Amino acid sequence: MVKVHKITASPYAANAYLVEAERPVLVDVGIDPDFALNAIKRVIDPNSLEYIILTHCHYDHTAGTAQLAEQTNASVAIHQCDADLLDDIHATASSLFGACPPSIKPDMLLQGEEILDLGDLTLKVIHTPGHTLGGICLHGEDIQRTSSLRLLFSGDTIFSNGGIGRTDLPGGDPTALMNSIKLLTTLDIDAIYPGHGEAVYKNVNIHIEKSLKFAELNMLNK
Numbered sequence: 264m265v266k267v268h269k270i271t272a273s274p275y276a277a278n279a280y281l282v283e284a285e286r287p288v289l290v291d292v293g294i295d296p297d298f299a300l301n302a303i304k305r306v307i308d309p310n311s312l313e314y315i316i317l318t319h320c321h322y323d324h325t326a327g328t329a330q331l332a333e334q335t336n337a338s339v340a341i342h343q344c345d346a347d348l349l350d351d352i353h354a355t356a357s358s359l360f361g362a363c364p365p366s367i368k369p370d371m372l373l374q375g376e377e378i379l380d381l382g383d384l385t386l387k388v389i390h391t392p393g394h395t396l397g398g399i400c401l402h403g404e405d406i407q408r409t410s411s412l413r414l415l416f417s418g419d420t421i422f423s424n425g426g427i428g429r430t431d432l433p434g435g436d437p438t439a440l441m442n443s444i445k446l447l448t449t450l451d452i453d454a455i456y457p458g459h460g461e462a463v464y465k466n467v468n469i470h471i472e473k474s475l476k477f478a479e480l481n482m483l484n485k
């Protein structure tokens with residue numbers, strides 16, 4: 264059965280998720296690659312990590328990527344629009360952390376709609392711009408369970424309790440974010456794994472509807 268392990272260095276850090284499927288993947292990395300590697304080692308052989316999928320280009324999600332990719336041989340995937348911004352100190356929000364942009368060489372450029380086959384799980388890439396130009400969510404279906412479990416890795420597009428990603432950084436767009444969240448309301452989802460804060464396992468649709476309402480207000484206030 265597919266298991267999801269949350270990897271968070273501190274309550275303020277971005278969440279990374281180790282998805283323990285037949286072919287394991289990591290969704291985002293965080294800032295500290297050693298912390299992520301140690302967490303991965305407790306669950307799987309790091310050499311078996313297939314992909315590191317970045318939900319978007321922001322420093323707090325991506326800074327550890329280059330080192331971790333080297334240590335695990337995983338392929339790095341990110342949406343094309345955010346891949347183009349990986350050297351930009353403002354678009355990656357690196358300036359907010361007083362840091363240089365993360366130097367990442369992606370192996371795989373995503374457009375949206377790709378389906379990654381992880382053996383007992385498929386992950387569909389959904390382009391959800393609004394927080395950044397090339398932000399993505401990943402919609403996972405665990406195909407071996409009798410009642411299939413549907414997961415959403417939501418990056419900084421939505422959080423629990425109606426939270427939404429900020430739209431005031433370069434590439435942010437309140438209307439695009441609202442439309443992206445509207446798209447998420449059309450999906451069947453049993454659990455949400457957001458880029459910050461707690462995962463959601465109950466009343467998932469209520470959480471997403473709250474995020475949509477908040478995004479509509481956010482759009483009207485701009």
Ligand SMILES: [Zn+2]
Nearest residue numbers: 319321394419
């Ligand atoms: Zn972000």
Ligand SMILES: [Zn+2]
Nearest residue numbers: 277323419458
């Ligand atoms: Zn974030």
